[in-house]
Amino acid sequence: xxxxxxxxxxxxxxxxxxxxxxxxxxxxxxxxxxxxxxxxxxxxxxxxxxxxxxxxxxxxxxxxxxxxxxxxxxxxxxxxxxxxxxxxxxxxxxxxxxxxxxxxxxxxxxxxxxxxxxxxxxxxxxxxxxxxxxxxxxxxxxxxxxxxxxxxxxxxx
Numbered sequence: 001x002x003x004x005x006x007x008x009x010x011x012x013x014x015x016x017x018x019x020x021x022x023x024x025x026x027x028x029x030x031x032x033x034x035x036x037x038x039x040x041x042x043x044x045x046x047x048x049x050x051x052x053x054x055x056x057x058x059x060x061x062x063x064x065x066x067x068x069x070x071x072x073x074x075x076x077x078x079x080x081x082x083x084x085x086x087x088x089x090x091x092x093x094x095x096x097x098x099x100x101x102x103x104x105x106x107x108x109x110x111x112x113x114x115x116x117x118x119x120x121x122x123x124x125x126x127x128x129x130x131x132x133x134x135x136x137x138x139x140x141x142x143x144x145x146x147x148x149x150x151x152x153x154x155x156x157x
Contacts, residue, residue, distance in 0.1 A: 006075055006110065033068045037059050039069050055122070
């Protein structure tokens with residue numbers, strides 16, 4: 001029997017294309033929401049490629065513990081865990097965190113995700129147009145209103 005883990009993706013890893021480019025495989029994938037959290041682009045990149053003010057996707061609790069964000073849970077073989085840790089540079093840049101997610105059939109499930117460490121974030125950062133283009137391809141993964149708000153995010157370029 002394969003030991004499985006549930007990985008919550010909220011960034012470009014939502015895209016099957018990007019997920020597979022990273023050499024990862026999943027058993028199943030399901031849309032989920034995370035209450036009281038929001039996606040932000042405040043993660044300082046290792047290399048900004050010369051683009052001033054560039055920020056990577058990250059999640060943080062909402063100020064008043066209301067609202068929700070959306071993403072995908074990948075059920076996958078735990079053998080991929082070290083590879084995902086390396087992608088997120090855990091524990092140096094991101095902390096792996098176990099959280100509780102709500103599937104869209106209202107069943108709660110546990111999974112893990114990555115949250116940028118406090119010394120790796122900065123206010124006022126923005127995503128790149130290229131990053132938003134990758135998000136645009138994941139339109140079917142998000143509720144329409146959430147997707148529309150995401151697409152209205154100002155970019156650094």
